[in-house]
Amino acid sequence: MSIARMEPTRDHSTSALVSRLAEIVGASNISDELYVRVLYQRDQGVLSKGRTPDIVVRPGCTAEVQRIIKMASETRTPVYVRGTYTSPIGYYPIEGGLVLDMTRMNRLLVVDEASLTCTVEPGITWGELEAELYKHRYSFLVAPEGSLGGTVGGHVSPHGCSPTCFLVSNQGDCVTGLRVVLPNGELVTTGAAAIPAVKSHFMRYSYLNDLTGLFLGAEGTLGVITEIGLKIEAVPDAVGHAAYSFKSIDDAGQAYWESRRARIPAWATMLHDGETLDMVDPDNAPHPSYMISWARIGGSQVVVDDALAQLERIAIANGGQSMGPSVPARYWSERYRAAAGFMFALGNRMTYPILVPLGEIPRFYRLSKEVAGRIMAEENVKVITVGHSCDRGFMISMSIATHEQDEDEWHRCRQAYQRMKNELLDCGASFYRVGFDFSADQMYRTGAYYDLVKQIKASIDPNHIMCPGYGGL
């Protein structure tokens, strides 16, 4: 299948657009000043230098988003949606146009105890949401590593994953419904609340297709998410933590898989290897060969005690040695800061996460380390590797440390990154997000799947205004 695509054209000048947009959002929520626009040229990702948008606009409600998108559709102006730009994916307005900064829409709208869901606007940060939910003694199921700065919309839109996915595969699994402004400016509600009389996003799988799923992972290519229904759970009465060291990746991988099969009620897990820890924290080297942390095993005290005992049996049967609860307890306490502290020690990062079946951790982790070792030697770069499970999958994140101000090093790292990505995917791993430079060049591997995605995109967004270029679309 091949899809003809309409190229965006600029049939209105920027100043005319600014005037029209100012009427929608107010003059203080729009800017085409250069010193403002340069700040919206990319997220955390360092794969690309980014691009400066023509206009930045900050809507305050769904109705404003609708009017903006209608106007963009009429004028065929590219629209790029952003939260707080905390993703390492490399998101940027590749074709200029409008950046829609969603951070003004940051309200917790409803905590619906009846359905154990909450409804939020996309610009609320996970940290803000957690604090608000805690007042009701609730929490969400999955949170990204960048929760302090990152927004709910920013993690939902790519069906985000994180070390907090142990029994849940990703953030998408926690979404019960959406309101989305389509590229023609119309508003669609997905899930049970599609019927106006239904007042809460309590059930995602209603009526015909799972349209919620259509927009999760689309990352703004099919519309603008303006409201999100999310599952919540009661804060557990008791929590426990455990960490074990292992001599081999075979033992560690087996223990990891068995702990998931046993449904240990952990909120977050993480696999570290000693080589990476030695690189990041040389002062305390040598670290154990492999270490798995199970953080915030939650429930009643009986459930927690039982889970900890079960975990001990699993770990010891696989040659594990207890490291006590302090490491995962510290991780839990710093859950939204730990990953950054770990990653940033070596500089900026070009991260490539691959997904593999949980039971195949040893094979793929070994492979990843081999690839990393070879690339480090041949390209003279530093690669660190960490992993965490996500339900039945396991994510291995490989990060190449770079320094943006060193152009030579940056180009070398980019080359190493491409090599690493190709070699890992050739071996049968799956990839997570697509982005612009991230994996768009790998989408050919998905065959008819990608063709269908293109068809859907062309059908919903015929003027091709929503995030053009994203995912190679």
Add this chain to the structure above:
Amino acid sequence: MKLPRTEKHLDAVYACQRCAWCRVSTYHDHNIEHICPIFEVDENGGWEYSFARGHIALIKAMLEGRVEPTPELVKTFYKCTLCGNCEAICSTNVAYGYGYQPDKMIEHVNLFETLRADFVELGLGPLPEHKSLTDSIALYDNPWYQPRSTRDQWTRRLKDIKIKDLNKEKAEVLLYVGCTASYDQNMRELAINTARVLSRAGVDFGILGKTEKCCGSTVLRCGVTETYERLAGHNIEQFKELGVTTVVTPCSGCFKTIKQDYGKMADLPFEVVHTTVYFRRLIEEGKLKFREDGEMKVTWHDPCHLGRANGILEEPRDVIRAIPGMELVEMLPSGEYGMCCGAGGGVRTAFPDLATKIAIGRIDKALEAGAHTIVSACSFCENNLREGVQASGKDVAIIDLGRIVAERMV
């Protein structure tokens, strides 16, 4: 655009990972509600240029020649209290959760002060609103065009105690009063109470009287380094010539400037101590004792220059706890991530409405904690918090720690 001083901080500029922790960072477990005071209250808040990540990105863009500093851009850099909360939480500076401490990669306050110095050099700073203040300091060694001859008038209310003039006789301790406590009628109690406490504890102390000059904090924060360097150089030499071994000051702004900023210019052959630390020392040595004088529930406002910048968090709290009848409650956020009063970095002068809004936020937090009294130890903070009380009409008293100590000591 050449920014010669800022260019030296290139590694720090490129170290920013854009994690946005300096934007909001509500972290329930750690009692962190907000990070940037300006971001929270500015009606234009929310834009990238209104917090540290955006500021660093703008510096990068200027250094790379992608953006020229327009007056509007320069203004965004002065709309910052230099409170350092962004620096405290910065993900590049702390390996949270991993039990090791990496080298500090970004010193935000230093970076932003350096940029302001470049702006001044280029004729782009300080803001017009700062000019009167900085010109006065340059001409009169104080921010309010006051004559040098009246600097020691506060001592007239202390006829019952002997205060040495260090220009005439030696003493173990120099009480460096600072401009606000010297000239501002409403803030003179800082100087008076400190002198009373030192006297009661039997400390051999003296003052510089009419020869005391501004520490230079205000001009340094505004980027007027020429005036700052002249004042700092003079003060260091004066302290040395007079053989001063210990400088005690009740002002957190003066304290940070003399201890940290003078320390960058020269080796200081004297100890610099804030009164909160000195009071605790006197209590531990048994030289200060207190009487029961009724119960009082108070909260402590951490001045940024004292708490975050110098790690003096427990000392003032210990002093409060040592006084019978005092109940200390915490308003959040406090301590390392304590919210600025709103006055710092020249914000109170250039953006008084923002400064007052931030102050009212602190007052509300005190009330939430159940305290109708905010205790602090900084002339800038106390002045601004009082402004907040006046503007909001809220039932909160702002009291200097020195006053409580002076009133309750025996």
